[in-house]
Every structure is written in structure tokens, then in C-alpha cells.
Amino acid sequence: MSEWLAPSGVTHVQKALFAESIGNGVVACHVCPRECHLGPGQTGRCHVRHNVDGVLLSSSYGRPVAVGVEPIEKKPLFHAFPCARTLSLGAAGCNLTCAYCLNAAVAQRGVDRSDDQRPPEAIVEEALTQGVECIAFTYTELTTFVEYALEIADLAHDAGLRVVAKSNGFLLPPVVSRLAHCLDAINIDLKAWLPDHHLKLTGVPVEPVLETLQLVRRLGLWLEVTTPIVPGLNDTPPELDAMADFIASTLGRDTPWHLLRFYPTHRMADRPATSPSLLMRAADAAANVGLRYVYSRDVPEDRLRHTRCPECRDIVIERGHDWTIRNKLNHGTCQRCGTQIPGVGLAAASH
Amino acid sequence: MPSQPAWRYVSHVPDLITEEDYEVAHQRKTVRIRVTVTGTGVEILADSPYAKELDTLLKQLGVPVIERMLCG
Numbered sequence: 001m002s003e004w005l006a007p008s009g010v011t012h013v014q015k016a017l018f019a020e021s022i023g024n025g026v027v028a029c030h031v032c033p034r035e036c037h038l039g040p041g042q043t044g045r046c047h048v049r050h051n052v053d054g055v056l057l058s059s060s061y062g063r064p065v066a067v068g069v070e071p072i073e074k075k076p077l078f079h080a081f082p083c084a085r086t087l088s089l090g091a092a093g094c095n096l097t098c099a100y101c102l103n104a105a106v107a108q109r110g111v112d113r114s115d116d117q118r119p120p121e122a123i124v125e126e127a128l129t130q131g132v133e134c135i136a137f138t139y140t141e142l143t144t145f146v147e148y149a150l151e152i153a154d155l156a157h158d159a160g161l162r163v164v165a166k167s168n169g170f171l172l173p174p175v176v177s178r179l180a181h182c183l184d185a186i187n188i189d190l191k192a193w194l195p196d197h198h199l200k201l202t203g204v205p206v207e208p209v210l211e212t213l214q215l216v217r218r219l220g221l222w223l224e225v226t227t228p229i230v231p232g233l234n235d236t237p238p239e240l241d242a243m244a245d246f247i248a249s250t251l252g253r254d255t256p257w258h259l260l261r262f263y264p265t266h267r268m269a270d271r272p273a274t275s276p277s278l279l280m281r282a283a284d285a286a287a288n289v290g291l292r293y294v295y296s297r298d299v300p301e302d303r304l305r306h307t308r309c310p311e312c313r314d315i316v317i318e319r320g321h322d323w324t325i326r327n328k329l330n331h332g333t334c335q336r337c338g339t340q341i342p343g344v345g346l347a348a349a350s351h
Numbered sequence: 352m353p354s355q356p357a358w359r360y361v362s363h364v365p366d367l368i369t370e371e372d373y374e375v376a377h378q379r380k381t382v383r384i385r386v387t388v389t390g391t392g393v394e395i396l397a398d399s400p401y402a403k404e405l406d407t408l409l410k411q412l413g414v415p416v417i418e419r420m421l422c423g
Contacts, residue, residue: 066421068362075423088362090423102402102422105358138423139360166423231377261373265402272377273400276370300370321366 014061016049017147018175025054031143032095032170033208046144047110048093060091060145063115065106067123069130074322075138075166076258078295078307079343080185080222082317082324086164087127090139091115091148096168097203098191099267100230107140120151124159134184137165143175153182162345166226168202169209176215185222185344187258188213192227192234193242201233210246217251222344224256229274229282231262240285248289254342257286261298276300293342297321307341309334316341356410359418367398376400382408 018030025040029049036044038051048060072084092115094107101107118126127135135156142149142165153163162184169188171179179186190209192198198206216223225247229235234243247255259282261274276299283304286294296304297319307317314336318326331347333340367383375381382399395414399405409417 066360068360070362088423090421106360106421139421263400263402269401269403273373275374275376277374298370298373 014058014147016056016058017150018172019056021054025051027051027054027056029056030172031146031175033172033204034095035172043110044095045097046093046095046141047108048091048144058145058147059111060093061148062117062119063091063111064089064118064123065092065115066090066139067116067118067126069132070136071323072134072136072164073319073324075136075164075187076226076295076297076322077164077185077187077224078258078317078319079224079256079293079341079346080164081134081162081345082327084133084162084345085130086134086136087123087130087132088136088138089123090137090142091145092140093144094141094168095144095170095204096141098168099201099203100228100262100264101266102263103139104266120148120155123152124155124161127156127161128159132161134162134164137163139166141168141170142179143167143171146175146179150178150182157182167212169212170202170204171208171212173211173215176212177219180216180219180221183221185224186216187224187226188216189226189228190243190247192230193239193246194234197234197239201230213251217255223251224258225251226258226260227282228260228262229279230268231271231274231278235274235278235282237281237285240282241289244286244289244291247286248291253290253292255291256293256295257291259283259286259294259296259298259304261296274298279304309337309339309341311339312337354413356414356417359416360421361418362420364398364418364420365396367396368400373400380404 020028022028029036043050050057067089070088072086092111137149156163164185166187191201259279263273279296279299283294292310305319306315309316316328316334329346372381380401385396387394
């Protein structure tokens with residue numbers, strides 16, 4: 001395949017997965033429900049998948065915008081490998097256009113000359129050098145660099161590492177299935193419940209996200225859910241109740257739900273940051289429908305940071321803002337009453 | 352006009368904004384700044400719920416490099 005020079009001057013040679021040639025040089029991208037049909041020379045909405053001479057190429061392959069060592073709790077993942085350090089990375093691009101995106105500077109653009117160049121082998125080598133237990137795909141949407149992520153995941157597992165991810169959930173089922181077989185845990189955003197609110201926040205409908213959440217649960221991949229509570233948008237009691245009820249009744253009461261603070265930024269700089277009292281009200285809604293594990297690192301006095309045993313209420317995993325202070329589980333169970341706490345890698349990480 | 356700063360993404364930046372600040376964030380746009388003279392120059396640590404205001408301020412100060420955390 002000939003080397004192609006993108007407008008930004010970056011060379012691209014990686015053939016994309018989940019692509020279909022549909023005639024006359026047009027290719028269809030089947031990664032996300034946008035299913036972009038791209039003519040020669042066109043680029044998908046994600047900024048990083050391109051039709052070059054009738055072939056779909058990924059420009060985000062091997063080009064992370066950021067790589068760093070961070071606690072797994074920051075993703076956030078609270079019931080997966082507590083205490084684990086991750087080598088976290090993301091590449092440019094996203095298939096959503098979230099109005100409040102804190103990472104818009106890297107998510108709402110294509111690959112740039114300034115982006116790093118690291119093949120999958122170099123990422124795994126870096127993880128081993130840093131002595132981390134996990135690799136985490138985060139910061140931007142992993143499915144826009146899915147080819148890169150899948151190769152890293154395979155190499156990482158061969159090297160004895162765990163692989164986790166953060167996703168917006170706006171994916172097609174075959175991609176979800178493929179990811180479910182190469183990840184150890186995932187956190188997926190449910191950014192709003194009402195269709196018009198989700199569309200206003202993200203630029204896409206909510207239904208595919210709900211389908212992804214249910215498919216991930218069916219496939220058995222450990223799942224945690226995150227919702228940013230946006231003042232004046234998705235913060236009404238009916239909408240909070242509906243999201244909590246969906247998680248409890250469809251995904252299960254043991255599904256951890258993380259409530260995040262919204263920060264005024266990007267195209268939503270005109271409204272206030274989420275107050276701690278609003279986050280507490282959202283947590284109350286979740287408790288009322290029976291969700292057992294509701295978290296927010298953005299409320300005072302650590303009230304929603306720790307994992308408590310649902311039976312005896314003892315603190316079984318004690319956390320700081322986004323790290324584990326102490327894992328008190330005994331082979332995944334509460335030391336005081338023996339109740340099993342749901343999750344993955346809970347026992348192995350105790351210390 | 353100061354030139355555009357370079358952006359660097361890092362794993363950790365200390366917080367200066369408190370939970371109490373967020374409780375009244377709808378009333379005022381708080382920006383907290385800590386200036387430290389180091390052996391090689393001046394380090395400015397800044398925090399605010401309002402990232403845009405913070406970016407504008409740091410650019411006006413003419414800082415050459417801005418380090419920030421990414422969400423996720």
C-alpha cells in the first residue's frame with residue numbers, strides 16, 4: 001500500500017478493521033453507529049479514519065496523544081484490580097462531539113505531527129518498564145484507535161498484564177464483542193437518559209449506548225457506569241431516577257455507578273460546575289432504587305469514595321480522591337461478615 | 352501579544368479549589384493561583400472550575416508551557 005500524507009503531514013499506513021468496500025471506491029466504516037460512508041479522500045467524523053484510494057486507513061494507530069502512569073481508580077474503575085497502577089493512553093479523535101468535553105483539545109481533532117509515535121510493542125515495553133499491572137485505554141474514545149488497542153491488548157495479555165478501558169459506548173455490536181474478549185474491565189458513560197438531552201450533550205442518540213451497556217453485561221465483561229451530572233440538563237429527579245432504575249433493573253444492582261462533576265468548558269462554559277449537594281442528591285436517587293455501589297469522588301468527607309459491604313456496611317475498600325488507600329477484602333469477601341463483593345481482581349490486589 | 356503556550360499532558364496536578372468553592376460556583380468564578388520561585392524560574396500552579404478563564408489568564412501571563420491533566 002502506498003504511503004499517504006494527511007493534511008496534517010502525518011503518514012498513515014495502517015489498514016482499518018471493521019471496514020467494507022461498497023463500490024465506486026466508497027468504504028463504509030462499521031466501528032460506530034454513525035457508519036460513515038467515505039468516498040476517496042474523505043475522513044470520518046472521528047477525524048482519524050480515512051478513505052485513501054478506496055481503502056480505509058487509521059491514522060491514530062501508533063500515535064498516542066498522551067501516555068502516563070495513573071491509578072486505575074482515576075478511570076474510574078473501583079471494583080477492578082484495586083491499587084493497580086495503569087499505563088494510561090489515548091490517541092486523537094472521537095466519534096462523539098460532547099459539548100462539555102474536557103479533553104476536546106485532543107479528542108476533537110485528527111492526528112498531529114506533534115503526537116507521539118509508539119508501536120504497540122513499545123507501549124507494552126513501557127508498561128513493563130514502569131512496573132504497572134494494567135494498560136488503560138482512556139482520555140479519548142478507544143474505538144477510534146481500535147486497531148492499535150486490540151494489538152496492544154494481545155501483547156499485554158501475553159506479557160501478563162491486565163487491560164482496561166473507558167468508552168462512550170457508542171459502538172456497533174461486533175466491535176463490542178471483539179473488545180469484550182480482549183479487555184478485563186470497562187467503564188462506559190451513560191451521559192444522559194432523555195434522548196434530547198443525550199443528543200444535546202454528545203451529538204448522538206442514547207439508544208446505541210444503552211444497547212452496548214446491555215451487551216457488555218451479557219458478554220460477562222466487568223462493567224462500571226459513569227454519568228456526569230450537568231446542572232440544568234440531566235439533573236432532574238425523573239431523569240436521575242430513570243438512569244438509576246435502568247442500571248439497577250437492566251444491568252444489575254451490583255453495577256457500580258460513578259457520578260462525576262461537570263465542569264464548565266468547551267461549548268458549555270455558560271453553566272456552573274456541579275455542586276457537591278447536587279451529586280449527593282443524585283446518589284440518593286441511586287440508593288432509592290437499590291443500587292449497592294454508588295460513588296462520587298467529588299463530594300466532601302469521603303462519603304461516596306469508599307466501598308462498603310452491602311450487608312454489614314463495613315468499609316471494605318478505603319479510597320482517597322482517585323486511589324485506593326486500603327483493600328480490606330479477604331479473597332474478595334468482607335472480612336467482617338463474609339459477603340462476596342462483586343468485581344474482578346479484587347482478591348489478587350489485596351495487600 | 353504573548354505567543355501560544357505549548358501544552359503538556361501530565362498524570363497529576365495538585366488541587367487548589369475546595370469542595371466549598373464548588374458549592375458556590377454558580378455565584379462566582381473562582382481562580383486560585385500559587386506562585387513558587389524555583390531554582391530555575393517561576394512555577395505557577397492554577398486551579399479553577401472554569402478552565403477557559405484559567406487558560407486565558409495563563410496565556411496573558413505569557414507562560415511558555417501549560418501542563419494539565421486529561422479527564423479519564
